[in-house]
Amino acid sequence: MALNKVDINVQPKEEGYVPKSKKKTFSYIQVLPVVSFALALGIWWVIAELELIRLPTPAEVIMQLYVMATGTVAGQPLHFHVYMSLQRVLIAFVIALAVGIPLGTMMGWNRRIEKIFNPIFEIFRPIPPIAWVPLAILWMGIGEAPKIFIVWVGCFVPMVVNSFTGMRYADKLLMDASRTLGATRSQQFFNVALPAALPSIFAGVQNGLSLGWMCVLAAEMIAAREGAGFLILQGMYVRNEAMIVSGMLIIGLLGFLIAIFLRYMEKVITPWRKEELV
């Protein structure tokens, strides 16, 4: 009865109503990124020229980058520092892959293995990798080993956590279906559970690598004579602010390249994964 009272003759206010979210955006939006870059660069330059804080001008940073790229820093060319950092990350990353993913997947697959390893892992998990620095130096001196160890801790933890959860929360329906169809235990593991867990495992690999990149910087800042982290610390010691900022830019660029590489690898390894929105 009440329905009959609704006035069905109400017309939309405007003809050809377009939802707000679908309306054409203003064209000035396209130029805004350029404006914001120009504005930021301008503010940076003004602050640096007025010496409000000790900041090099953009031109000084470019000059410094050129000087560093053609000359040497602490007796080594720039590409050597970059190479050393990448090498440390790579070695630690590969070891973490080889240890972390089997451990995590086995913990997720088998309750007994979980009961054995999880309590010990849970003691170490919340300790940030950087907190291992003093102990690592005490154990291994200040050579390559402690740095690789710290980066390894950083890569290892997210890999174990993610492959564990990916395995544990693999779709039960798929597991039951494969068992009904007569799959053996090892077929279930390799053909069903592992592919189902792969996106989660890969997210762990991604987190691990970016955490490892952060850890190598920390390790190099605390005790090293070469590497990307050493560059900015050296800049601080010789009181050369252009060197600090250029070092930060190099580090940012490397981090960016690593992220792009990982996004590409993700598409190659897990092509069935839905595209993320952002």
Place this chain on the structure above:
Amino acid sequence: MNNVKLKNNFFTENYLSILSLSFFFLFWYYLVASGIVSDRILADPITTIQTFIFKLTNTSPEGATLFQHLRTSLILALTGFSLGAVIGVPLGLLMGWYKPVDALVRPLFDVLRPIPPIAWIPISIFWFGIGMFSKSFIIFVSAFVPCVINSYTGIRLTNPTLIRVAEVYGASYRETFFRVGVPSAVPMIFTGLKLALSTAWMTLVAAELLAANEGLGYMIQMGRRLARPDIIIVGMLTIGAVGALIASGLQSFDSKLSKWRS
């Protein structure tokens, strides 16, 4: 047969865990006690517990009790974290909702984002010295980035149907933002806060290792200088335990909140 099931208590469930943990601690104790690993580079579990109790009330050898270090670190971490959250979350939400804000802020944010917070340490020491301010700044940077990214993603993932319903009922874009966009982004915001807190806690340790005269990071660094592995291990375990406590606190708050939502 029912008796067998009743016996399925804590010990039968977890005997493997208990065994592995006792093996772990015994092995640790044996390594040091037998002299395979020198007690100058590793402390056995019993010494560690003794040092922990000693450090609760005693300031030697590095000049502050465990509580004083913990207080310094917590104040710093929470200052930087709250600053990062208060600025980062609204910024991320506005960027996700209003296109001009996005176009204006996103390019700069994308340039600064790949620089890890730890790389800000030298320049922040350069600018602000080694006091409280420089460390708060570094922790602010570390908390800010995940807060922005997650609230941005959260509001972008708002169900378009809900937005359209709000529009049909005559809500303005701003009203839709507060009534639909923000509430639907809450779970992602919480993920961001959790992430920010753990990054902040890690960055704090790095900052304190490099430049501090109090705090848990300073404590483990001094433990290394004085060749006192027991102090390092007590510090590391405290850092880990506090980090885990904070994370579980946020987790339980989050699950209460989501219960209230549904």
